[in-house]
Amino acid sequence: MNNNTDRPRDTVDVPDRIEFPRLFDFYELQSEDHTRIHEFYDRLRDGSLSTTTCENCDALHFPPRVVCPECTSDDLTYTSLPHEGTLFAFSVVRGSAPIGMAEDVPFVVGIIDLEGADVRLSARIDEVGYDDLSIGDRMRLKVVDIDDSRDEDRVFYRFEPAHRTPE
Numbered sequence: 001m002n003n004n005t006d007r008p009r010d011t012v013d014v015p016d017r018i019e020f021p022r023l024f025d026f027y028e029l030q031s032e033d034h035t036r037i038h039e040f041y042d043r044l045r046d047g048s049l050s051t052t053t054c055e056n057c058d059a060l061h062f063p064p065r066v067v068c069p070e071c072t073s074d075d076l077t078y079t080s081l082p083h084e085g086t087l088f089a090f091s092v093v094r095g096s097a098p099i100g101m102a103e104d105v106p107f108v109v110g111i112i113d114l115e116g117a118d119v120r121l122s123a124r125i126d127e128v129g130y131d132d133l134s135i136g137d138r139m140r141l142k143v144v145d146i147d148d149s150r151d152e153d154r155v156f157y158r159f160e161p162a163h164r165t166p167e
């Protein structure tokens, strides 16, 4: 029988603090230094939802791209998107929320067809519970500030029912 009790033990260190894993940071680095789609975030910070269109083949992309997935052109320009749409589908997250969202459960996520644009996107739905929603409900953009330890002014988009009055 192998007995370890008389042998000297090694000591290992564990960090006092584990940084938020980069892999699980949904908001990523939004500045020009870090992403070629920084204009999307710059516009969102100013309250505008936008995306890229291809100057070569006119394709509209969402999310924004740096190369057109249709024709591989990198001649892309930014265009504003509608801020309202209709709810195509929705669900509620009650458990197993992603890192950083555990305290938010339950929360609603939905798929929204933007009005007047060929864009269907997914987003968190704020200000309303699952039981209060129906497919076809009108939704509108809501820009949120990301409050975290990074010294950056980060934002992201969510949606909320369009009938609510602005705060």
Ligand SMILES: [Zn+2]
Binding pocket: 054, 055, 056, 057, 058, 059, 068, 069, 070, 071, 072, 073
């Ligand atoms: Zn193209």
